[in-house]
Amino acid sequence: MKYIYDIHKIMSNKNLILVYEGEFTQDITKSVLTMAERNLDSLGEEVNTKKKVFNVMVECLQNICKHSDIVVSDEERGAVFMIGKEEEFYVIMSGNFIKQDQVEGLEGKLHHINTLDKDGLKNLYRDLIKNSEISEKGGAGLGFVDIARKSGQKLEYNFEPVNDQYSFFAFKTKIARIND
């Protein structure tokens, strides 16, 4: 039973206001969004900050949904989504399994996004929105570009190999609580 207390302590120490672990679907995305939104409302957060947090959450959650069918083993499946509230930032974190052969491509996209400034991101977004196909389920990386633009911060990420086939993709975005 001690782990209940442990989890509670970790969550308090890390200032996590919401943690969801498990299966991800559009319905669950909607529930998590509703919960997070109520949370932000009750904290009396400023509208622009709230909208940015909401936008980043949507992109993160829908990204996770795309990989939700991956089962590494009985113990290693599903994904995790967390929101932390620090003094100056909201921190949105997600973790999910992805196929090993997708790691290089994703890492390249994220790295490229982090090399761009405000205008560079705007141009990349423009190119992607104009040239991507309708049928493509947002797989062009538009989501990550949007996250980088809305947050105004560098994207933080890590790939932890789980076995030959899969890696665990950890992703973190910060949203400033005070407009500068």
Add this chain to the structure above:
Amino acid sequence: MNRLEIAGTEDTPKVILDKNEGLFEISGRSLPEDAAEFYHPIITWLEGYSKAPNTDTAIQIKLEYFNTASSKLILDVLTKCEKITGAKVLWFFSEDDEDMQEAGEEFSELVEVPFEVKQY
């Protein structure tokens, strides 16, 4: 031409397209996972309408949020508006919503249709 009306939900916008009433509006939240499926009837309707439009058509877009999956389809909707003679797009953003204002301005640069970005 039949009126197209879709009630808004927590993740899809309210849509009213009505030639007789002169109402053309998309409003609310647009966060569907499959945006192509949601926007398909809207794009088809606009395509039909462009063949025999009213003298003036003011397409009002008043979105609170939209996801990147929707953004491509919103661009497709706006591209269809280019083909409607006498059309103009009114993109609304709520007070201080800089991201939505910027989104409107960026869309306006991508299409060749009279475009106003306005606060509501």
